[in-house]
Amino acid sequence: MDFSVRRIRPDEGDRLRAARLAALTDQPSEATITLARTQRFPEQHWADAAETNASGGLQATFFAVTPDDEEVVGLVGAYGNQGGTVNLVGLWSAPGFRDVGVAEALLDEVRTWAVDNGYERLRRWVVTRNEHSIAFYERTGFRATGASMPYEPDPRLEQVETILDL
Secondary structure, three states: OOOEEEEOOOOOHHHHHHHHHHHHHHOHHHOOOOHHHHHOOOHHHHHHHHHHHOOOOOEEEEEEEOOOOOOEEEEEEEEEOOOOEEEEEEEEEOOOOOOOOHHHHHHHHHHHHHHHOOOOEEEEEEEOOOHHHHHHHHHOOOEEEEEEEEEOOEEEEEEEEEEEEO
């Protein structure tokens, strides 16, 4: 499968909304926000998010797109903090684009962006029941820190912190 990875553009609020809703529809139990709540965000929310995430070193969104740039087939968000850590959110590959390198390519793009902006590590909180995600992060160099916290949508479940030093 051919695809490329690029940073979101400032005018892609509608594409960001569509991709995020597709991800939540596809994998609703892997997010800390519900599809219904996300659907209620106004158009301006998405426009502002695209503009904010399109440039700079504090936060970024990356798309995996088909060669003609017609379809978003993956996305990830990255948010830096003052402690030198970039938090990863919403890593998703569309059905038909899994196990072909989309997630790895998105992660590589975040890694490059983080290094270029002086960050020291990537962090991802992973729900313990999601063995596929845990295995993916371990395979790509993340290590569990031992920290955990309840999973917001269902506090009976636990999230574990994983870190990748840059």
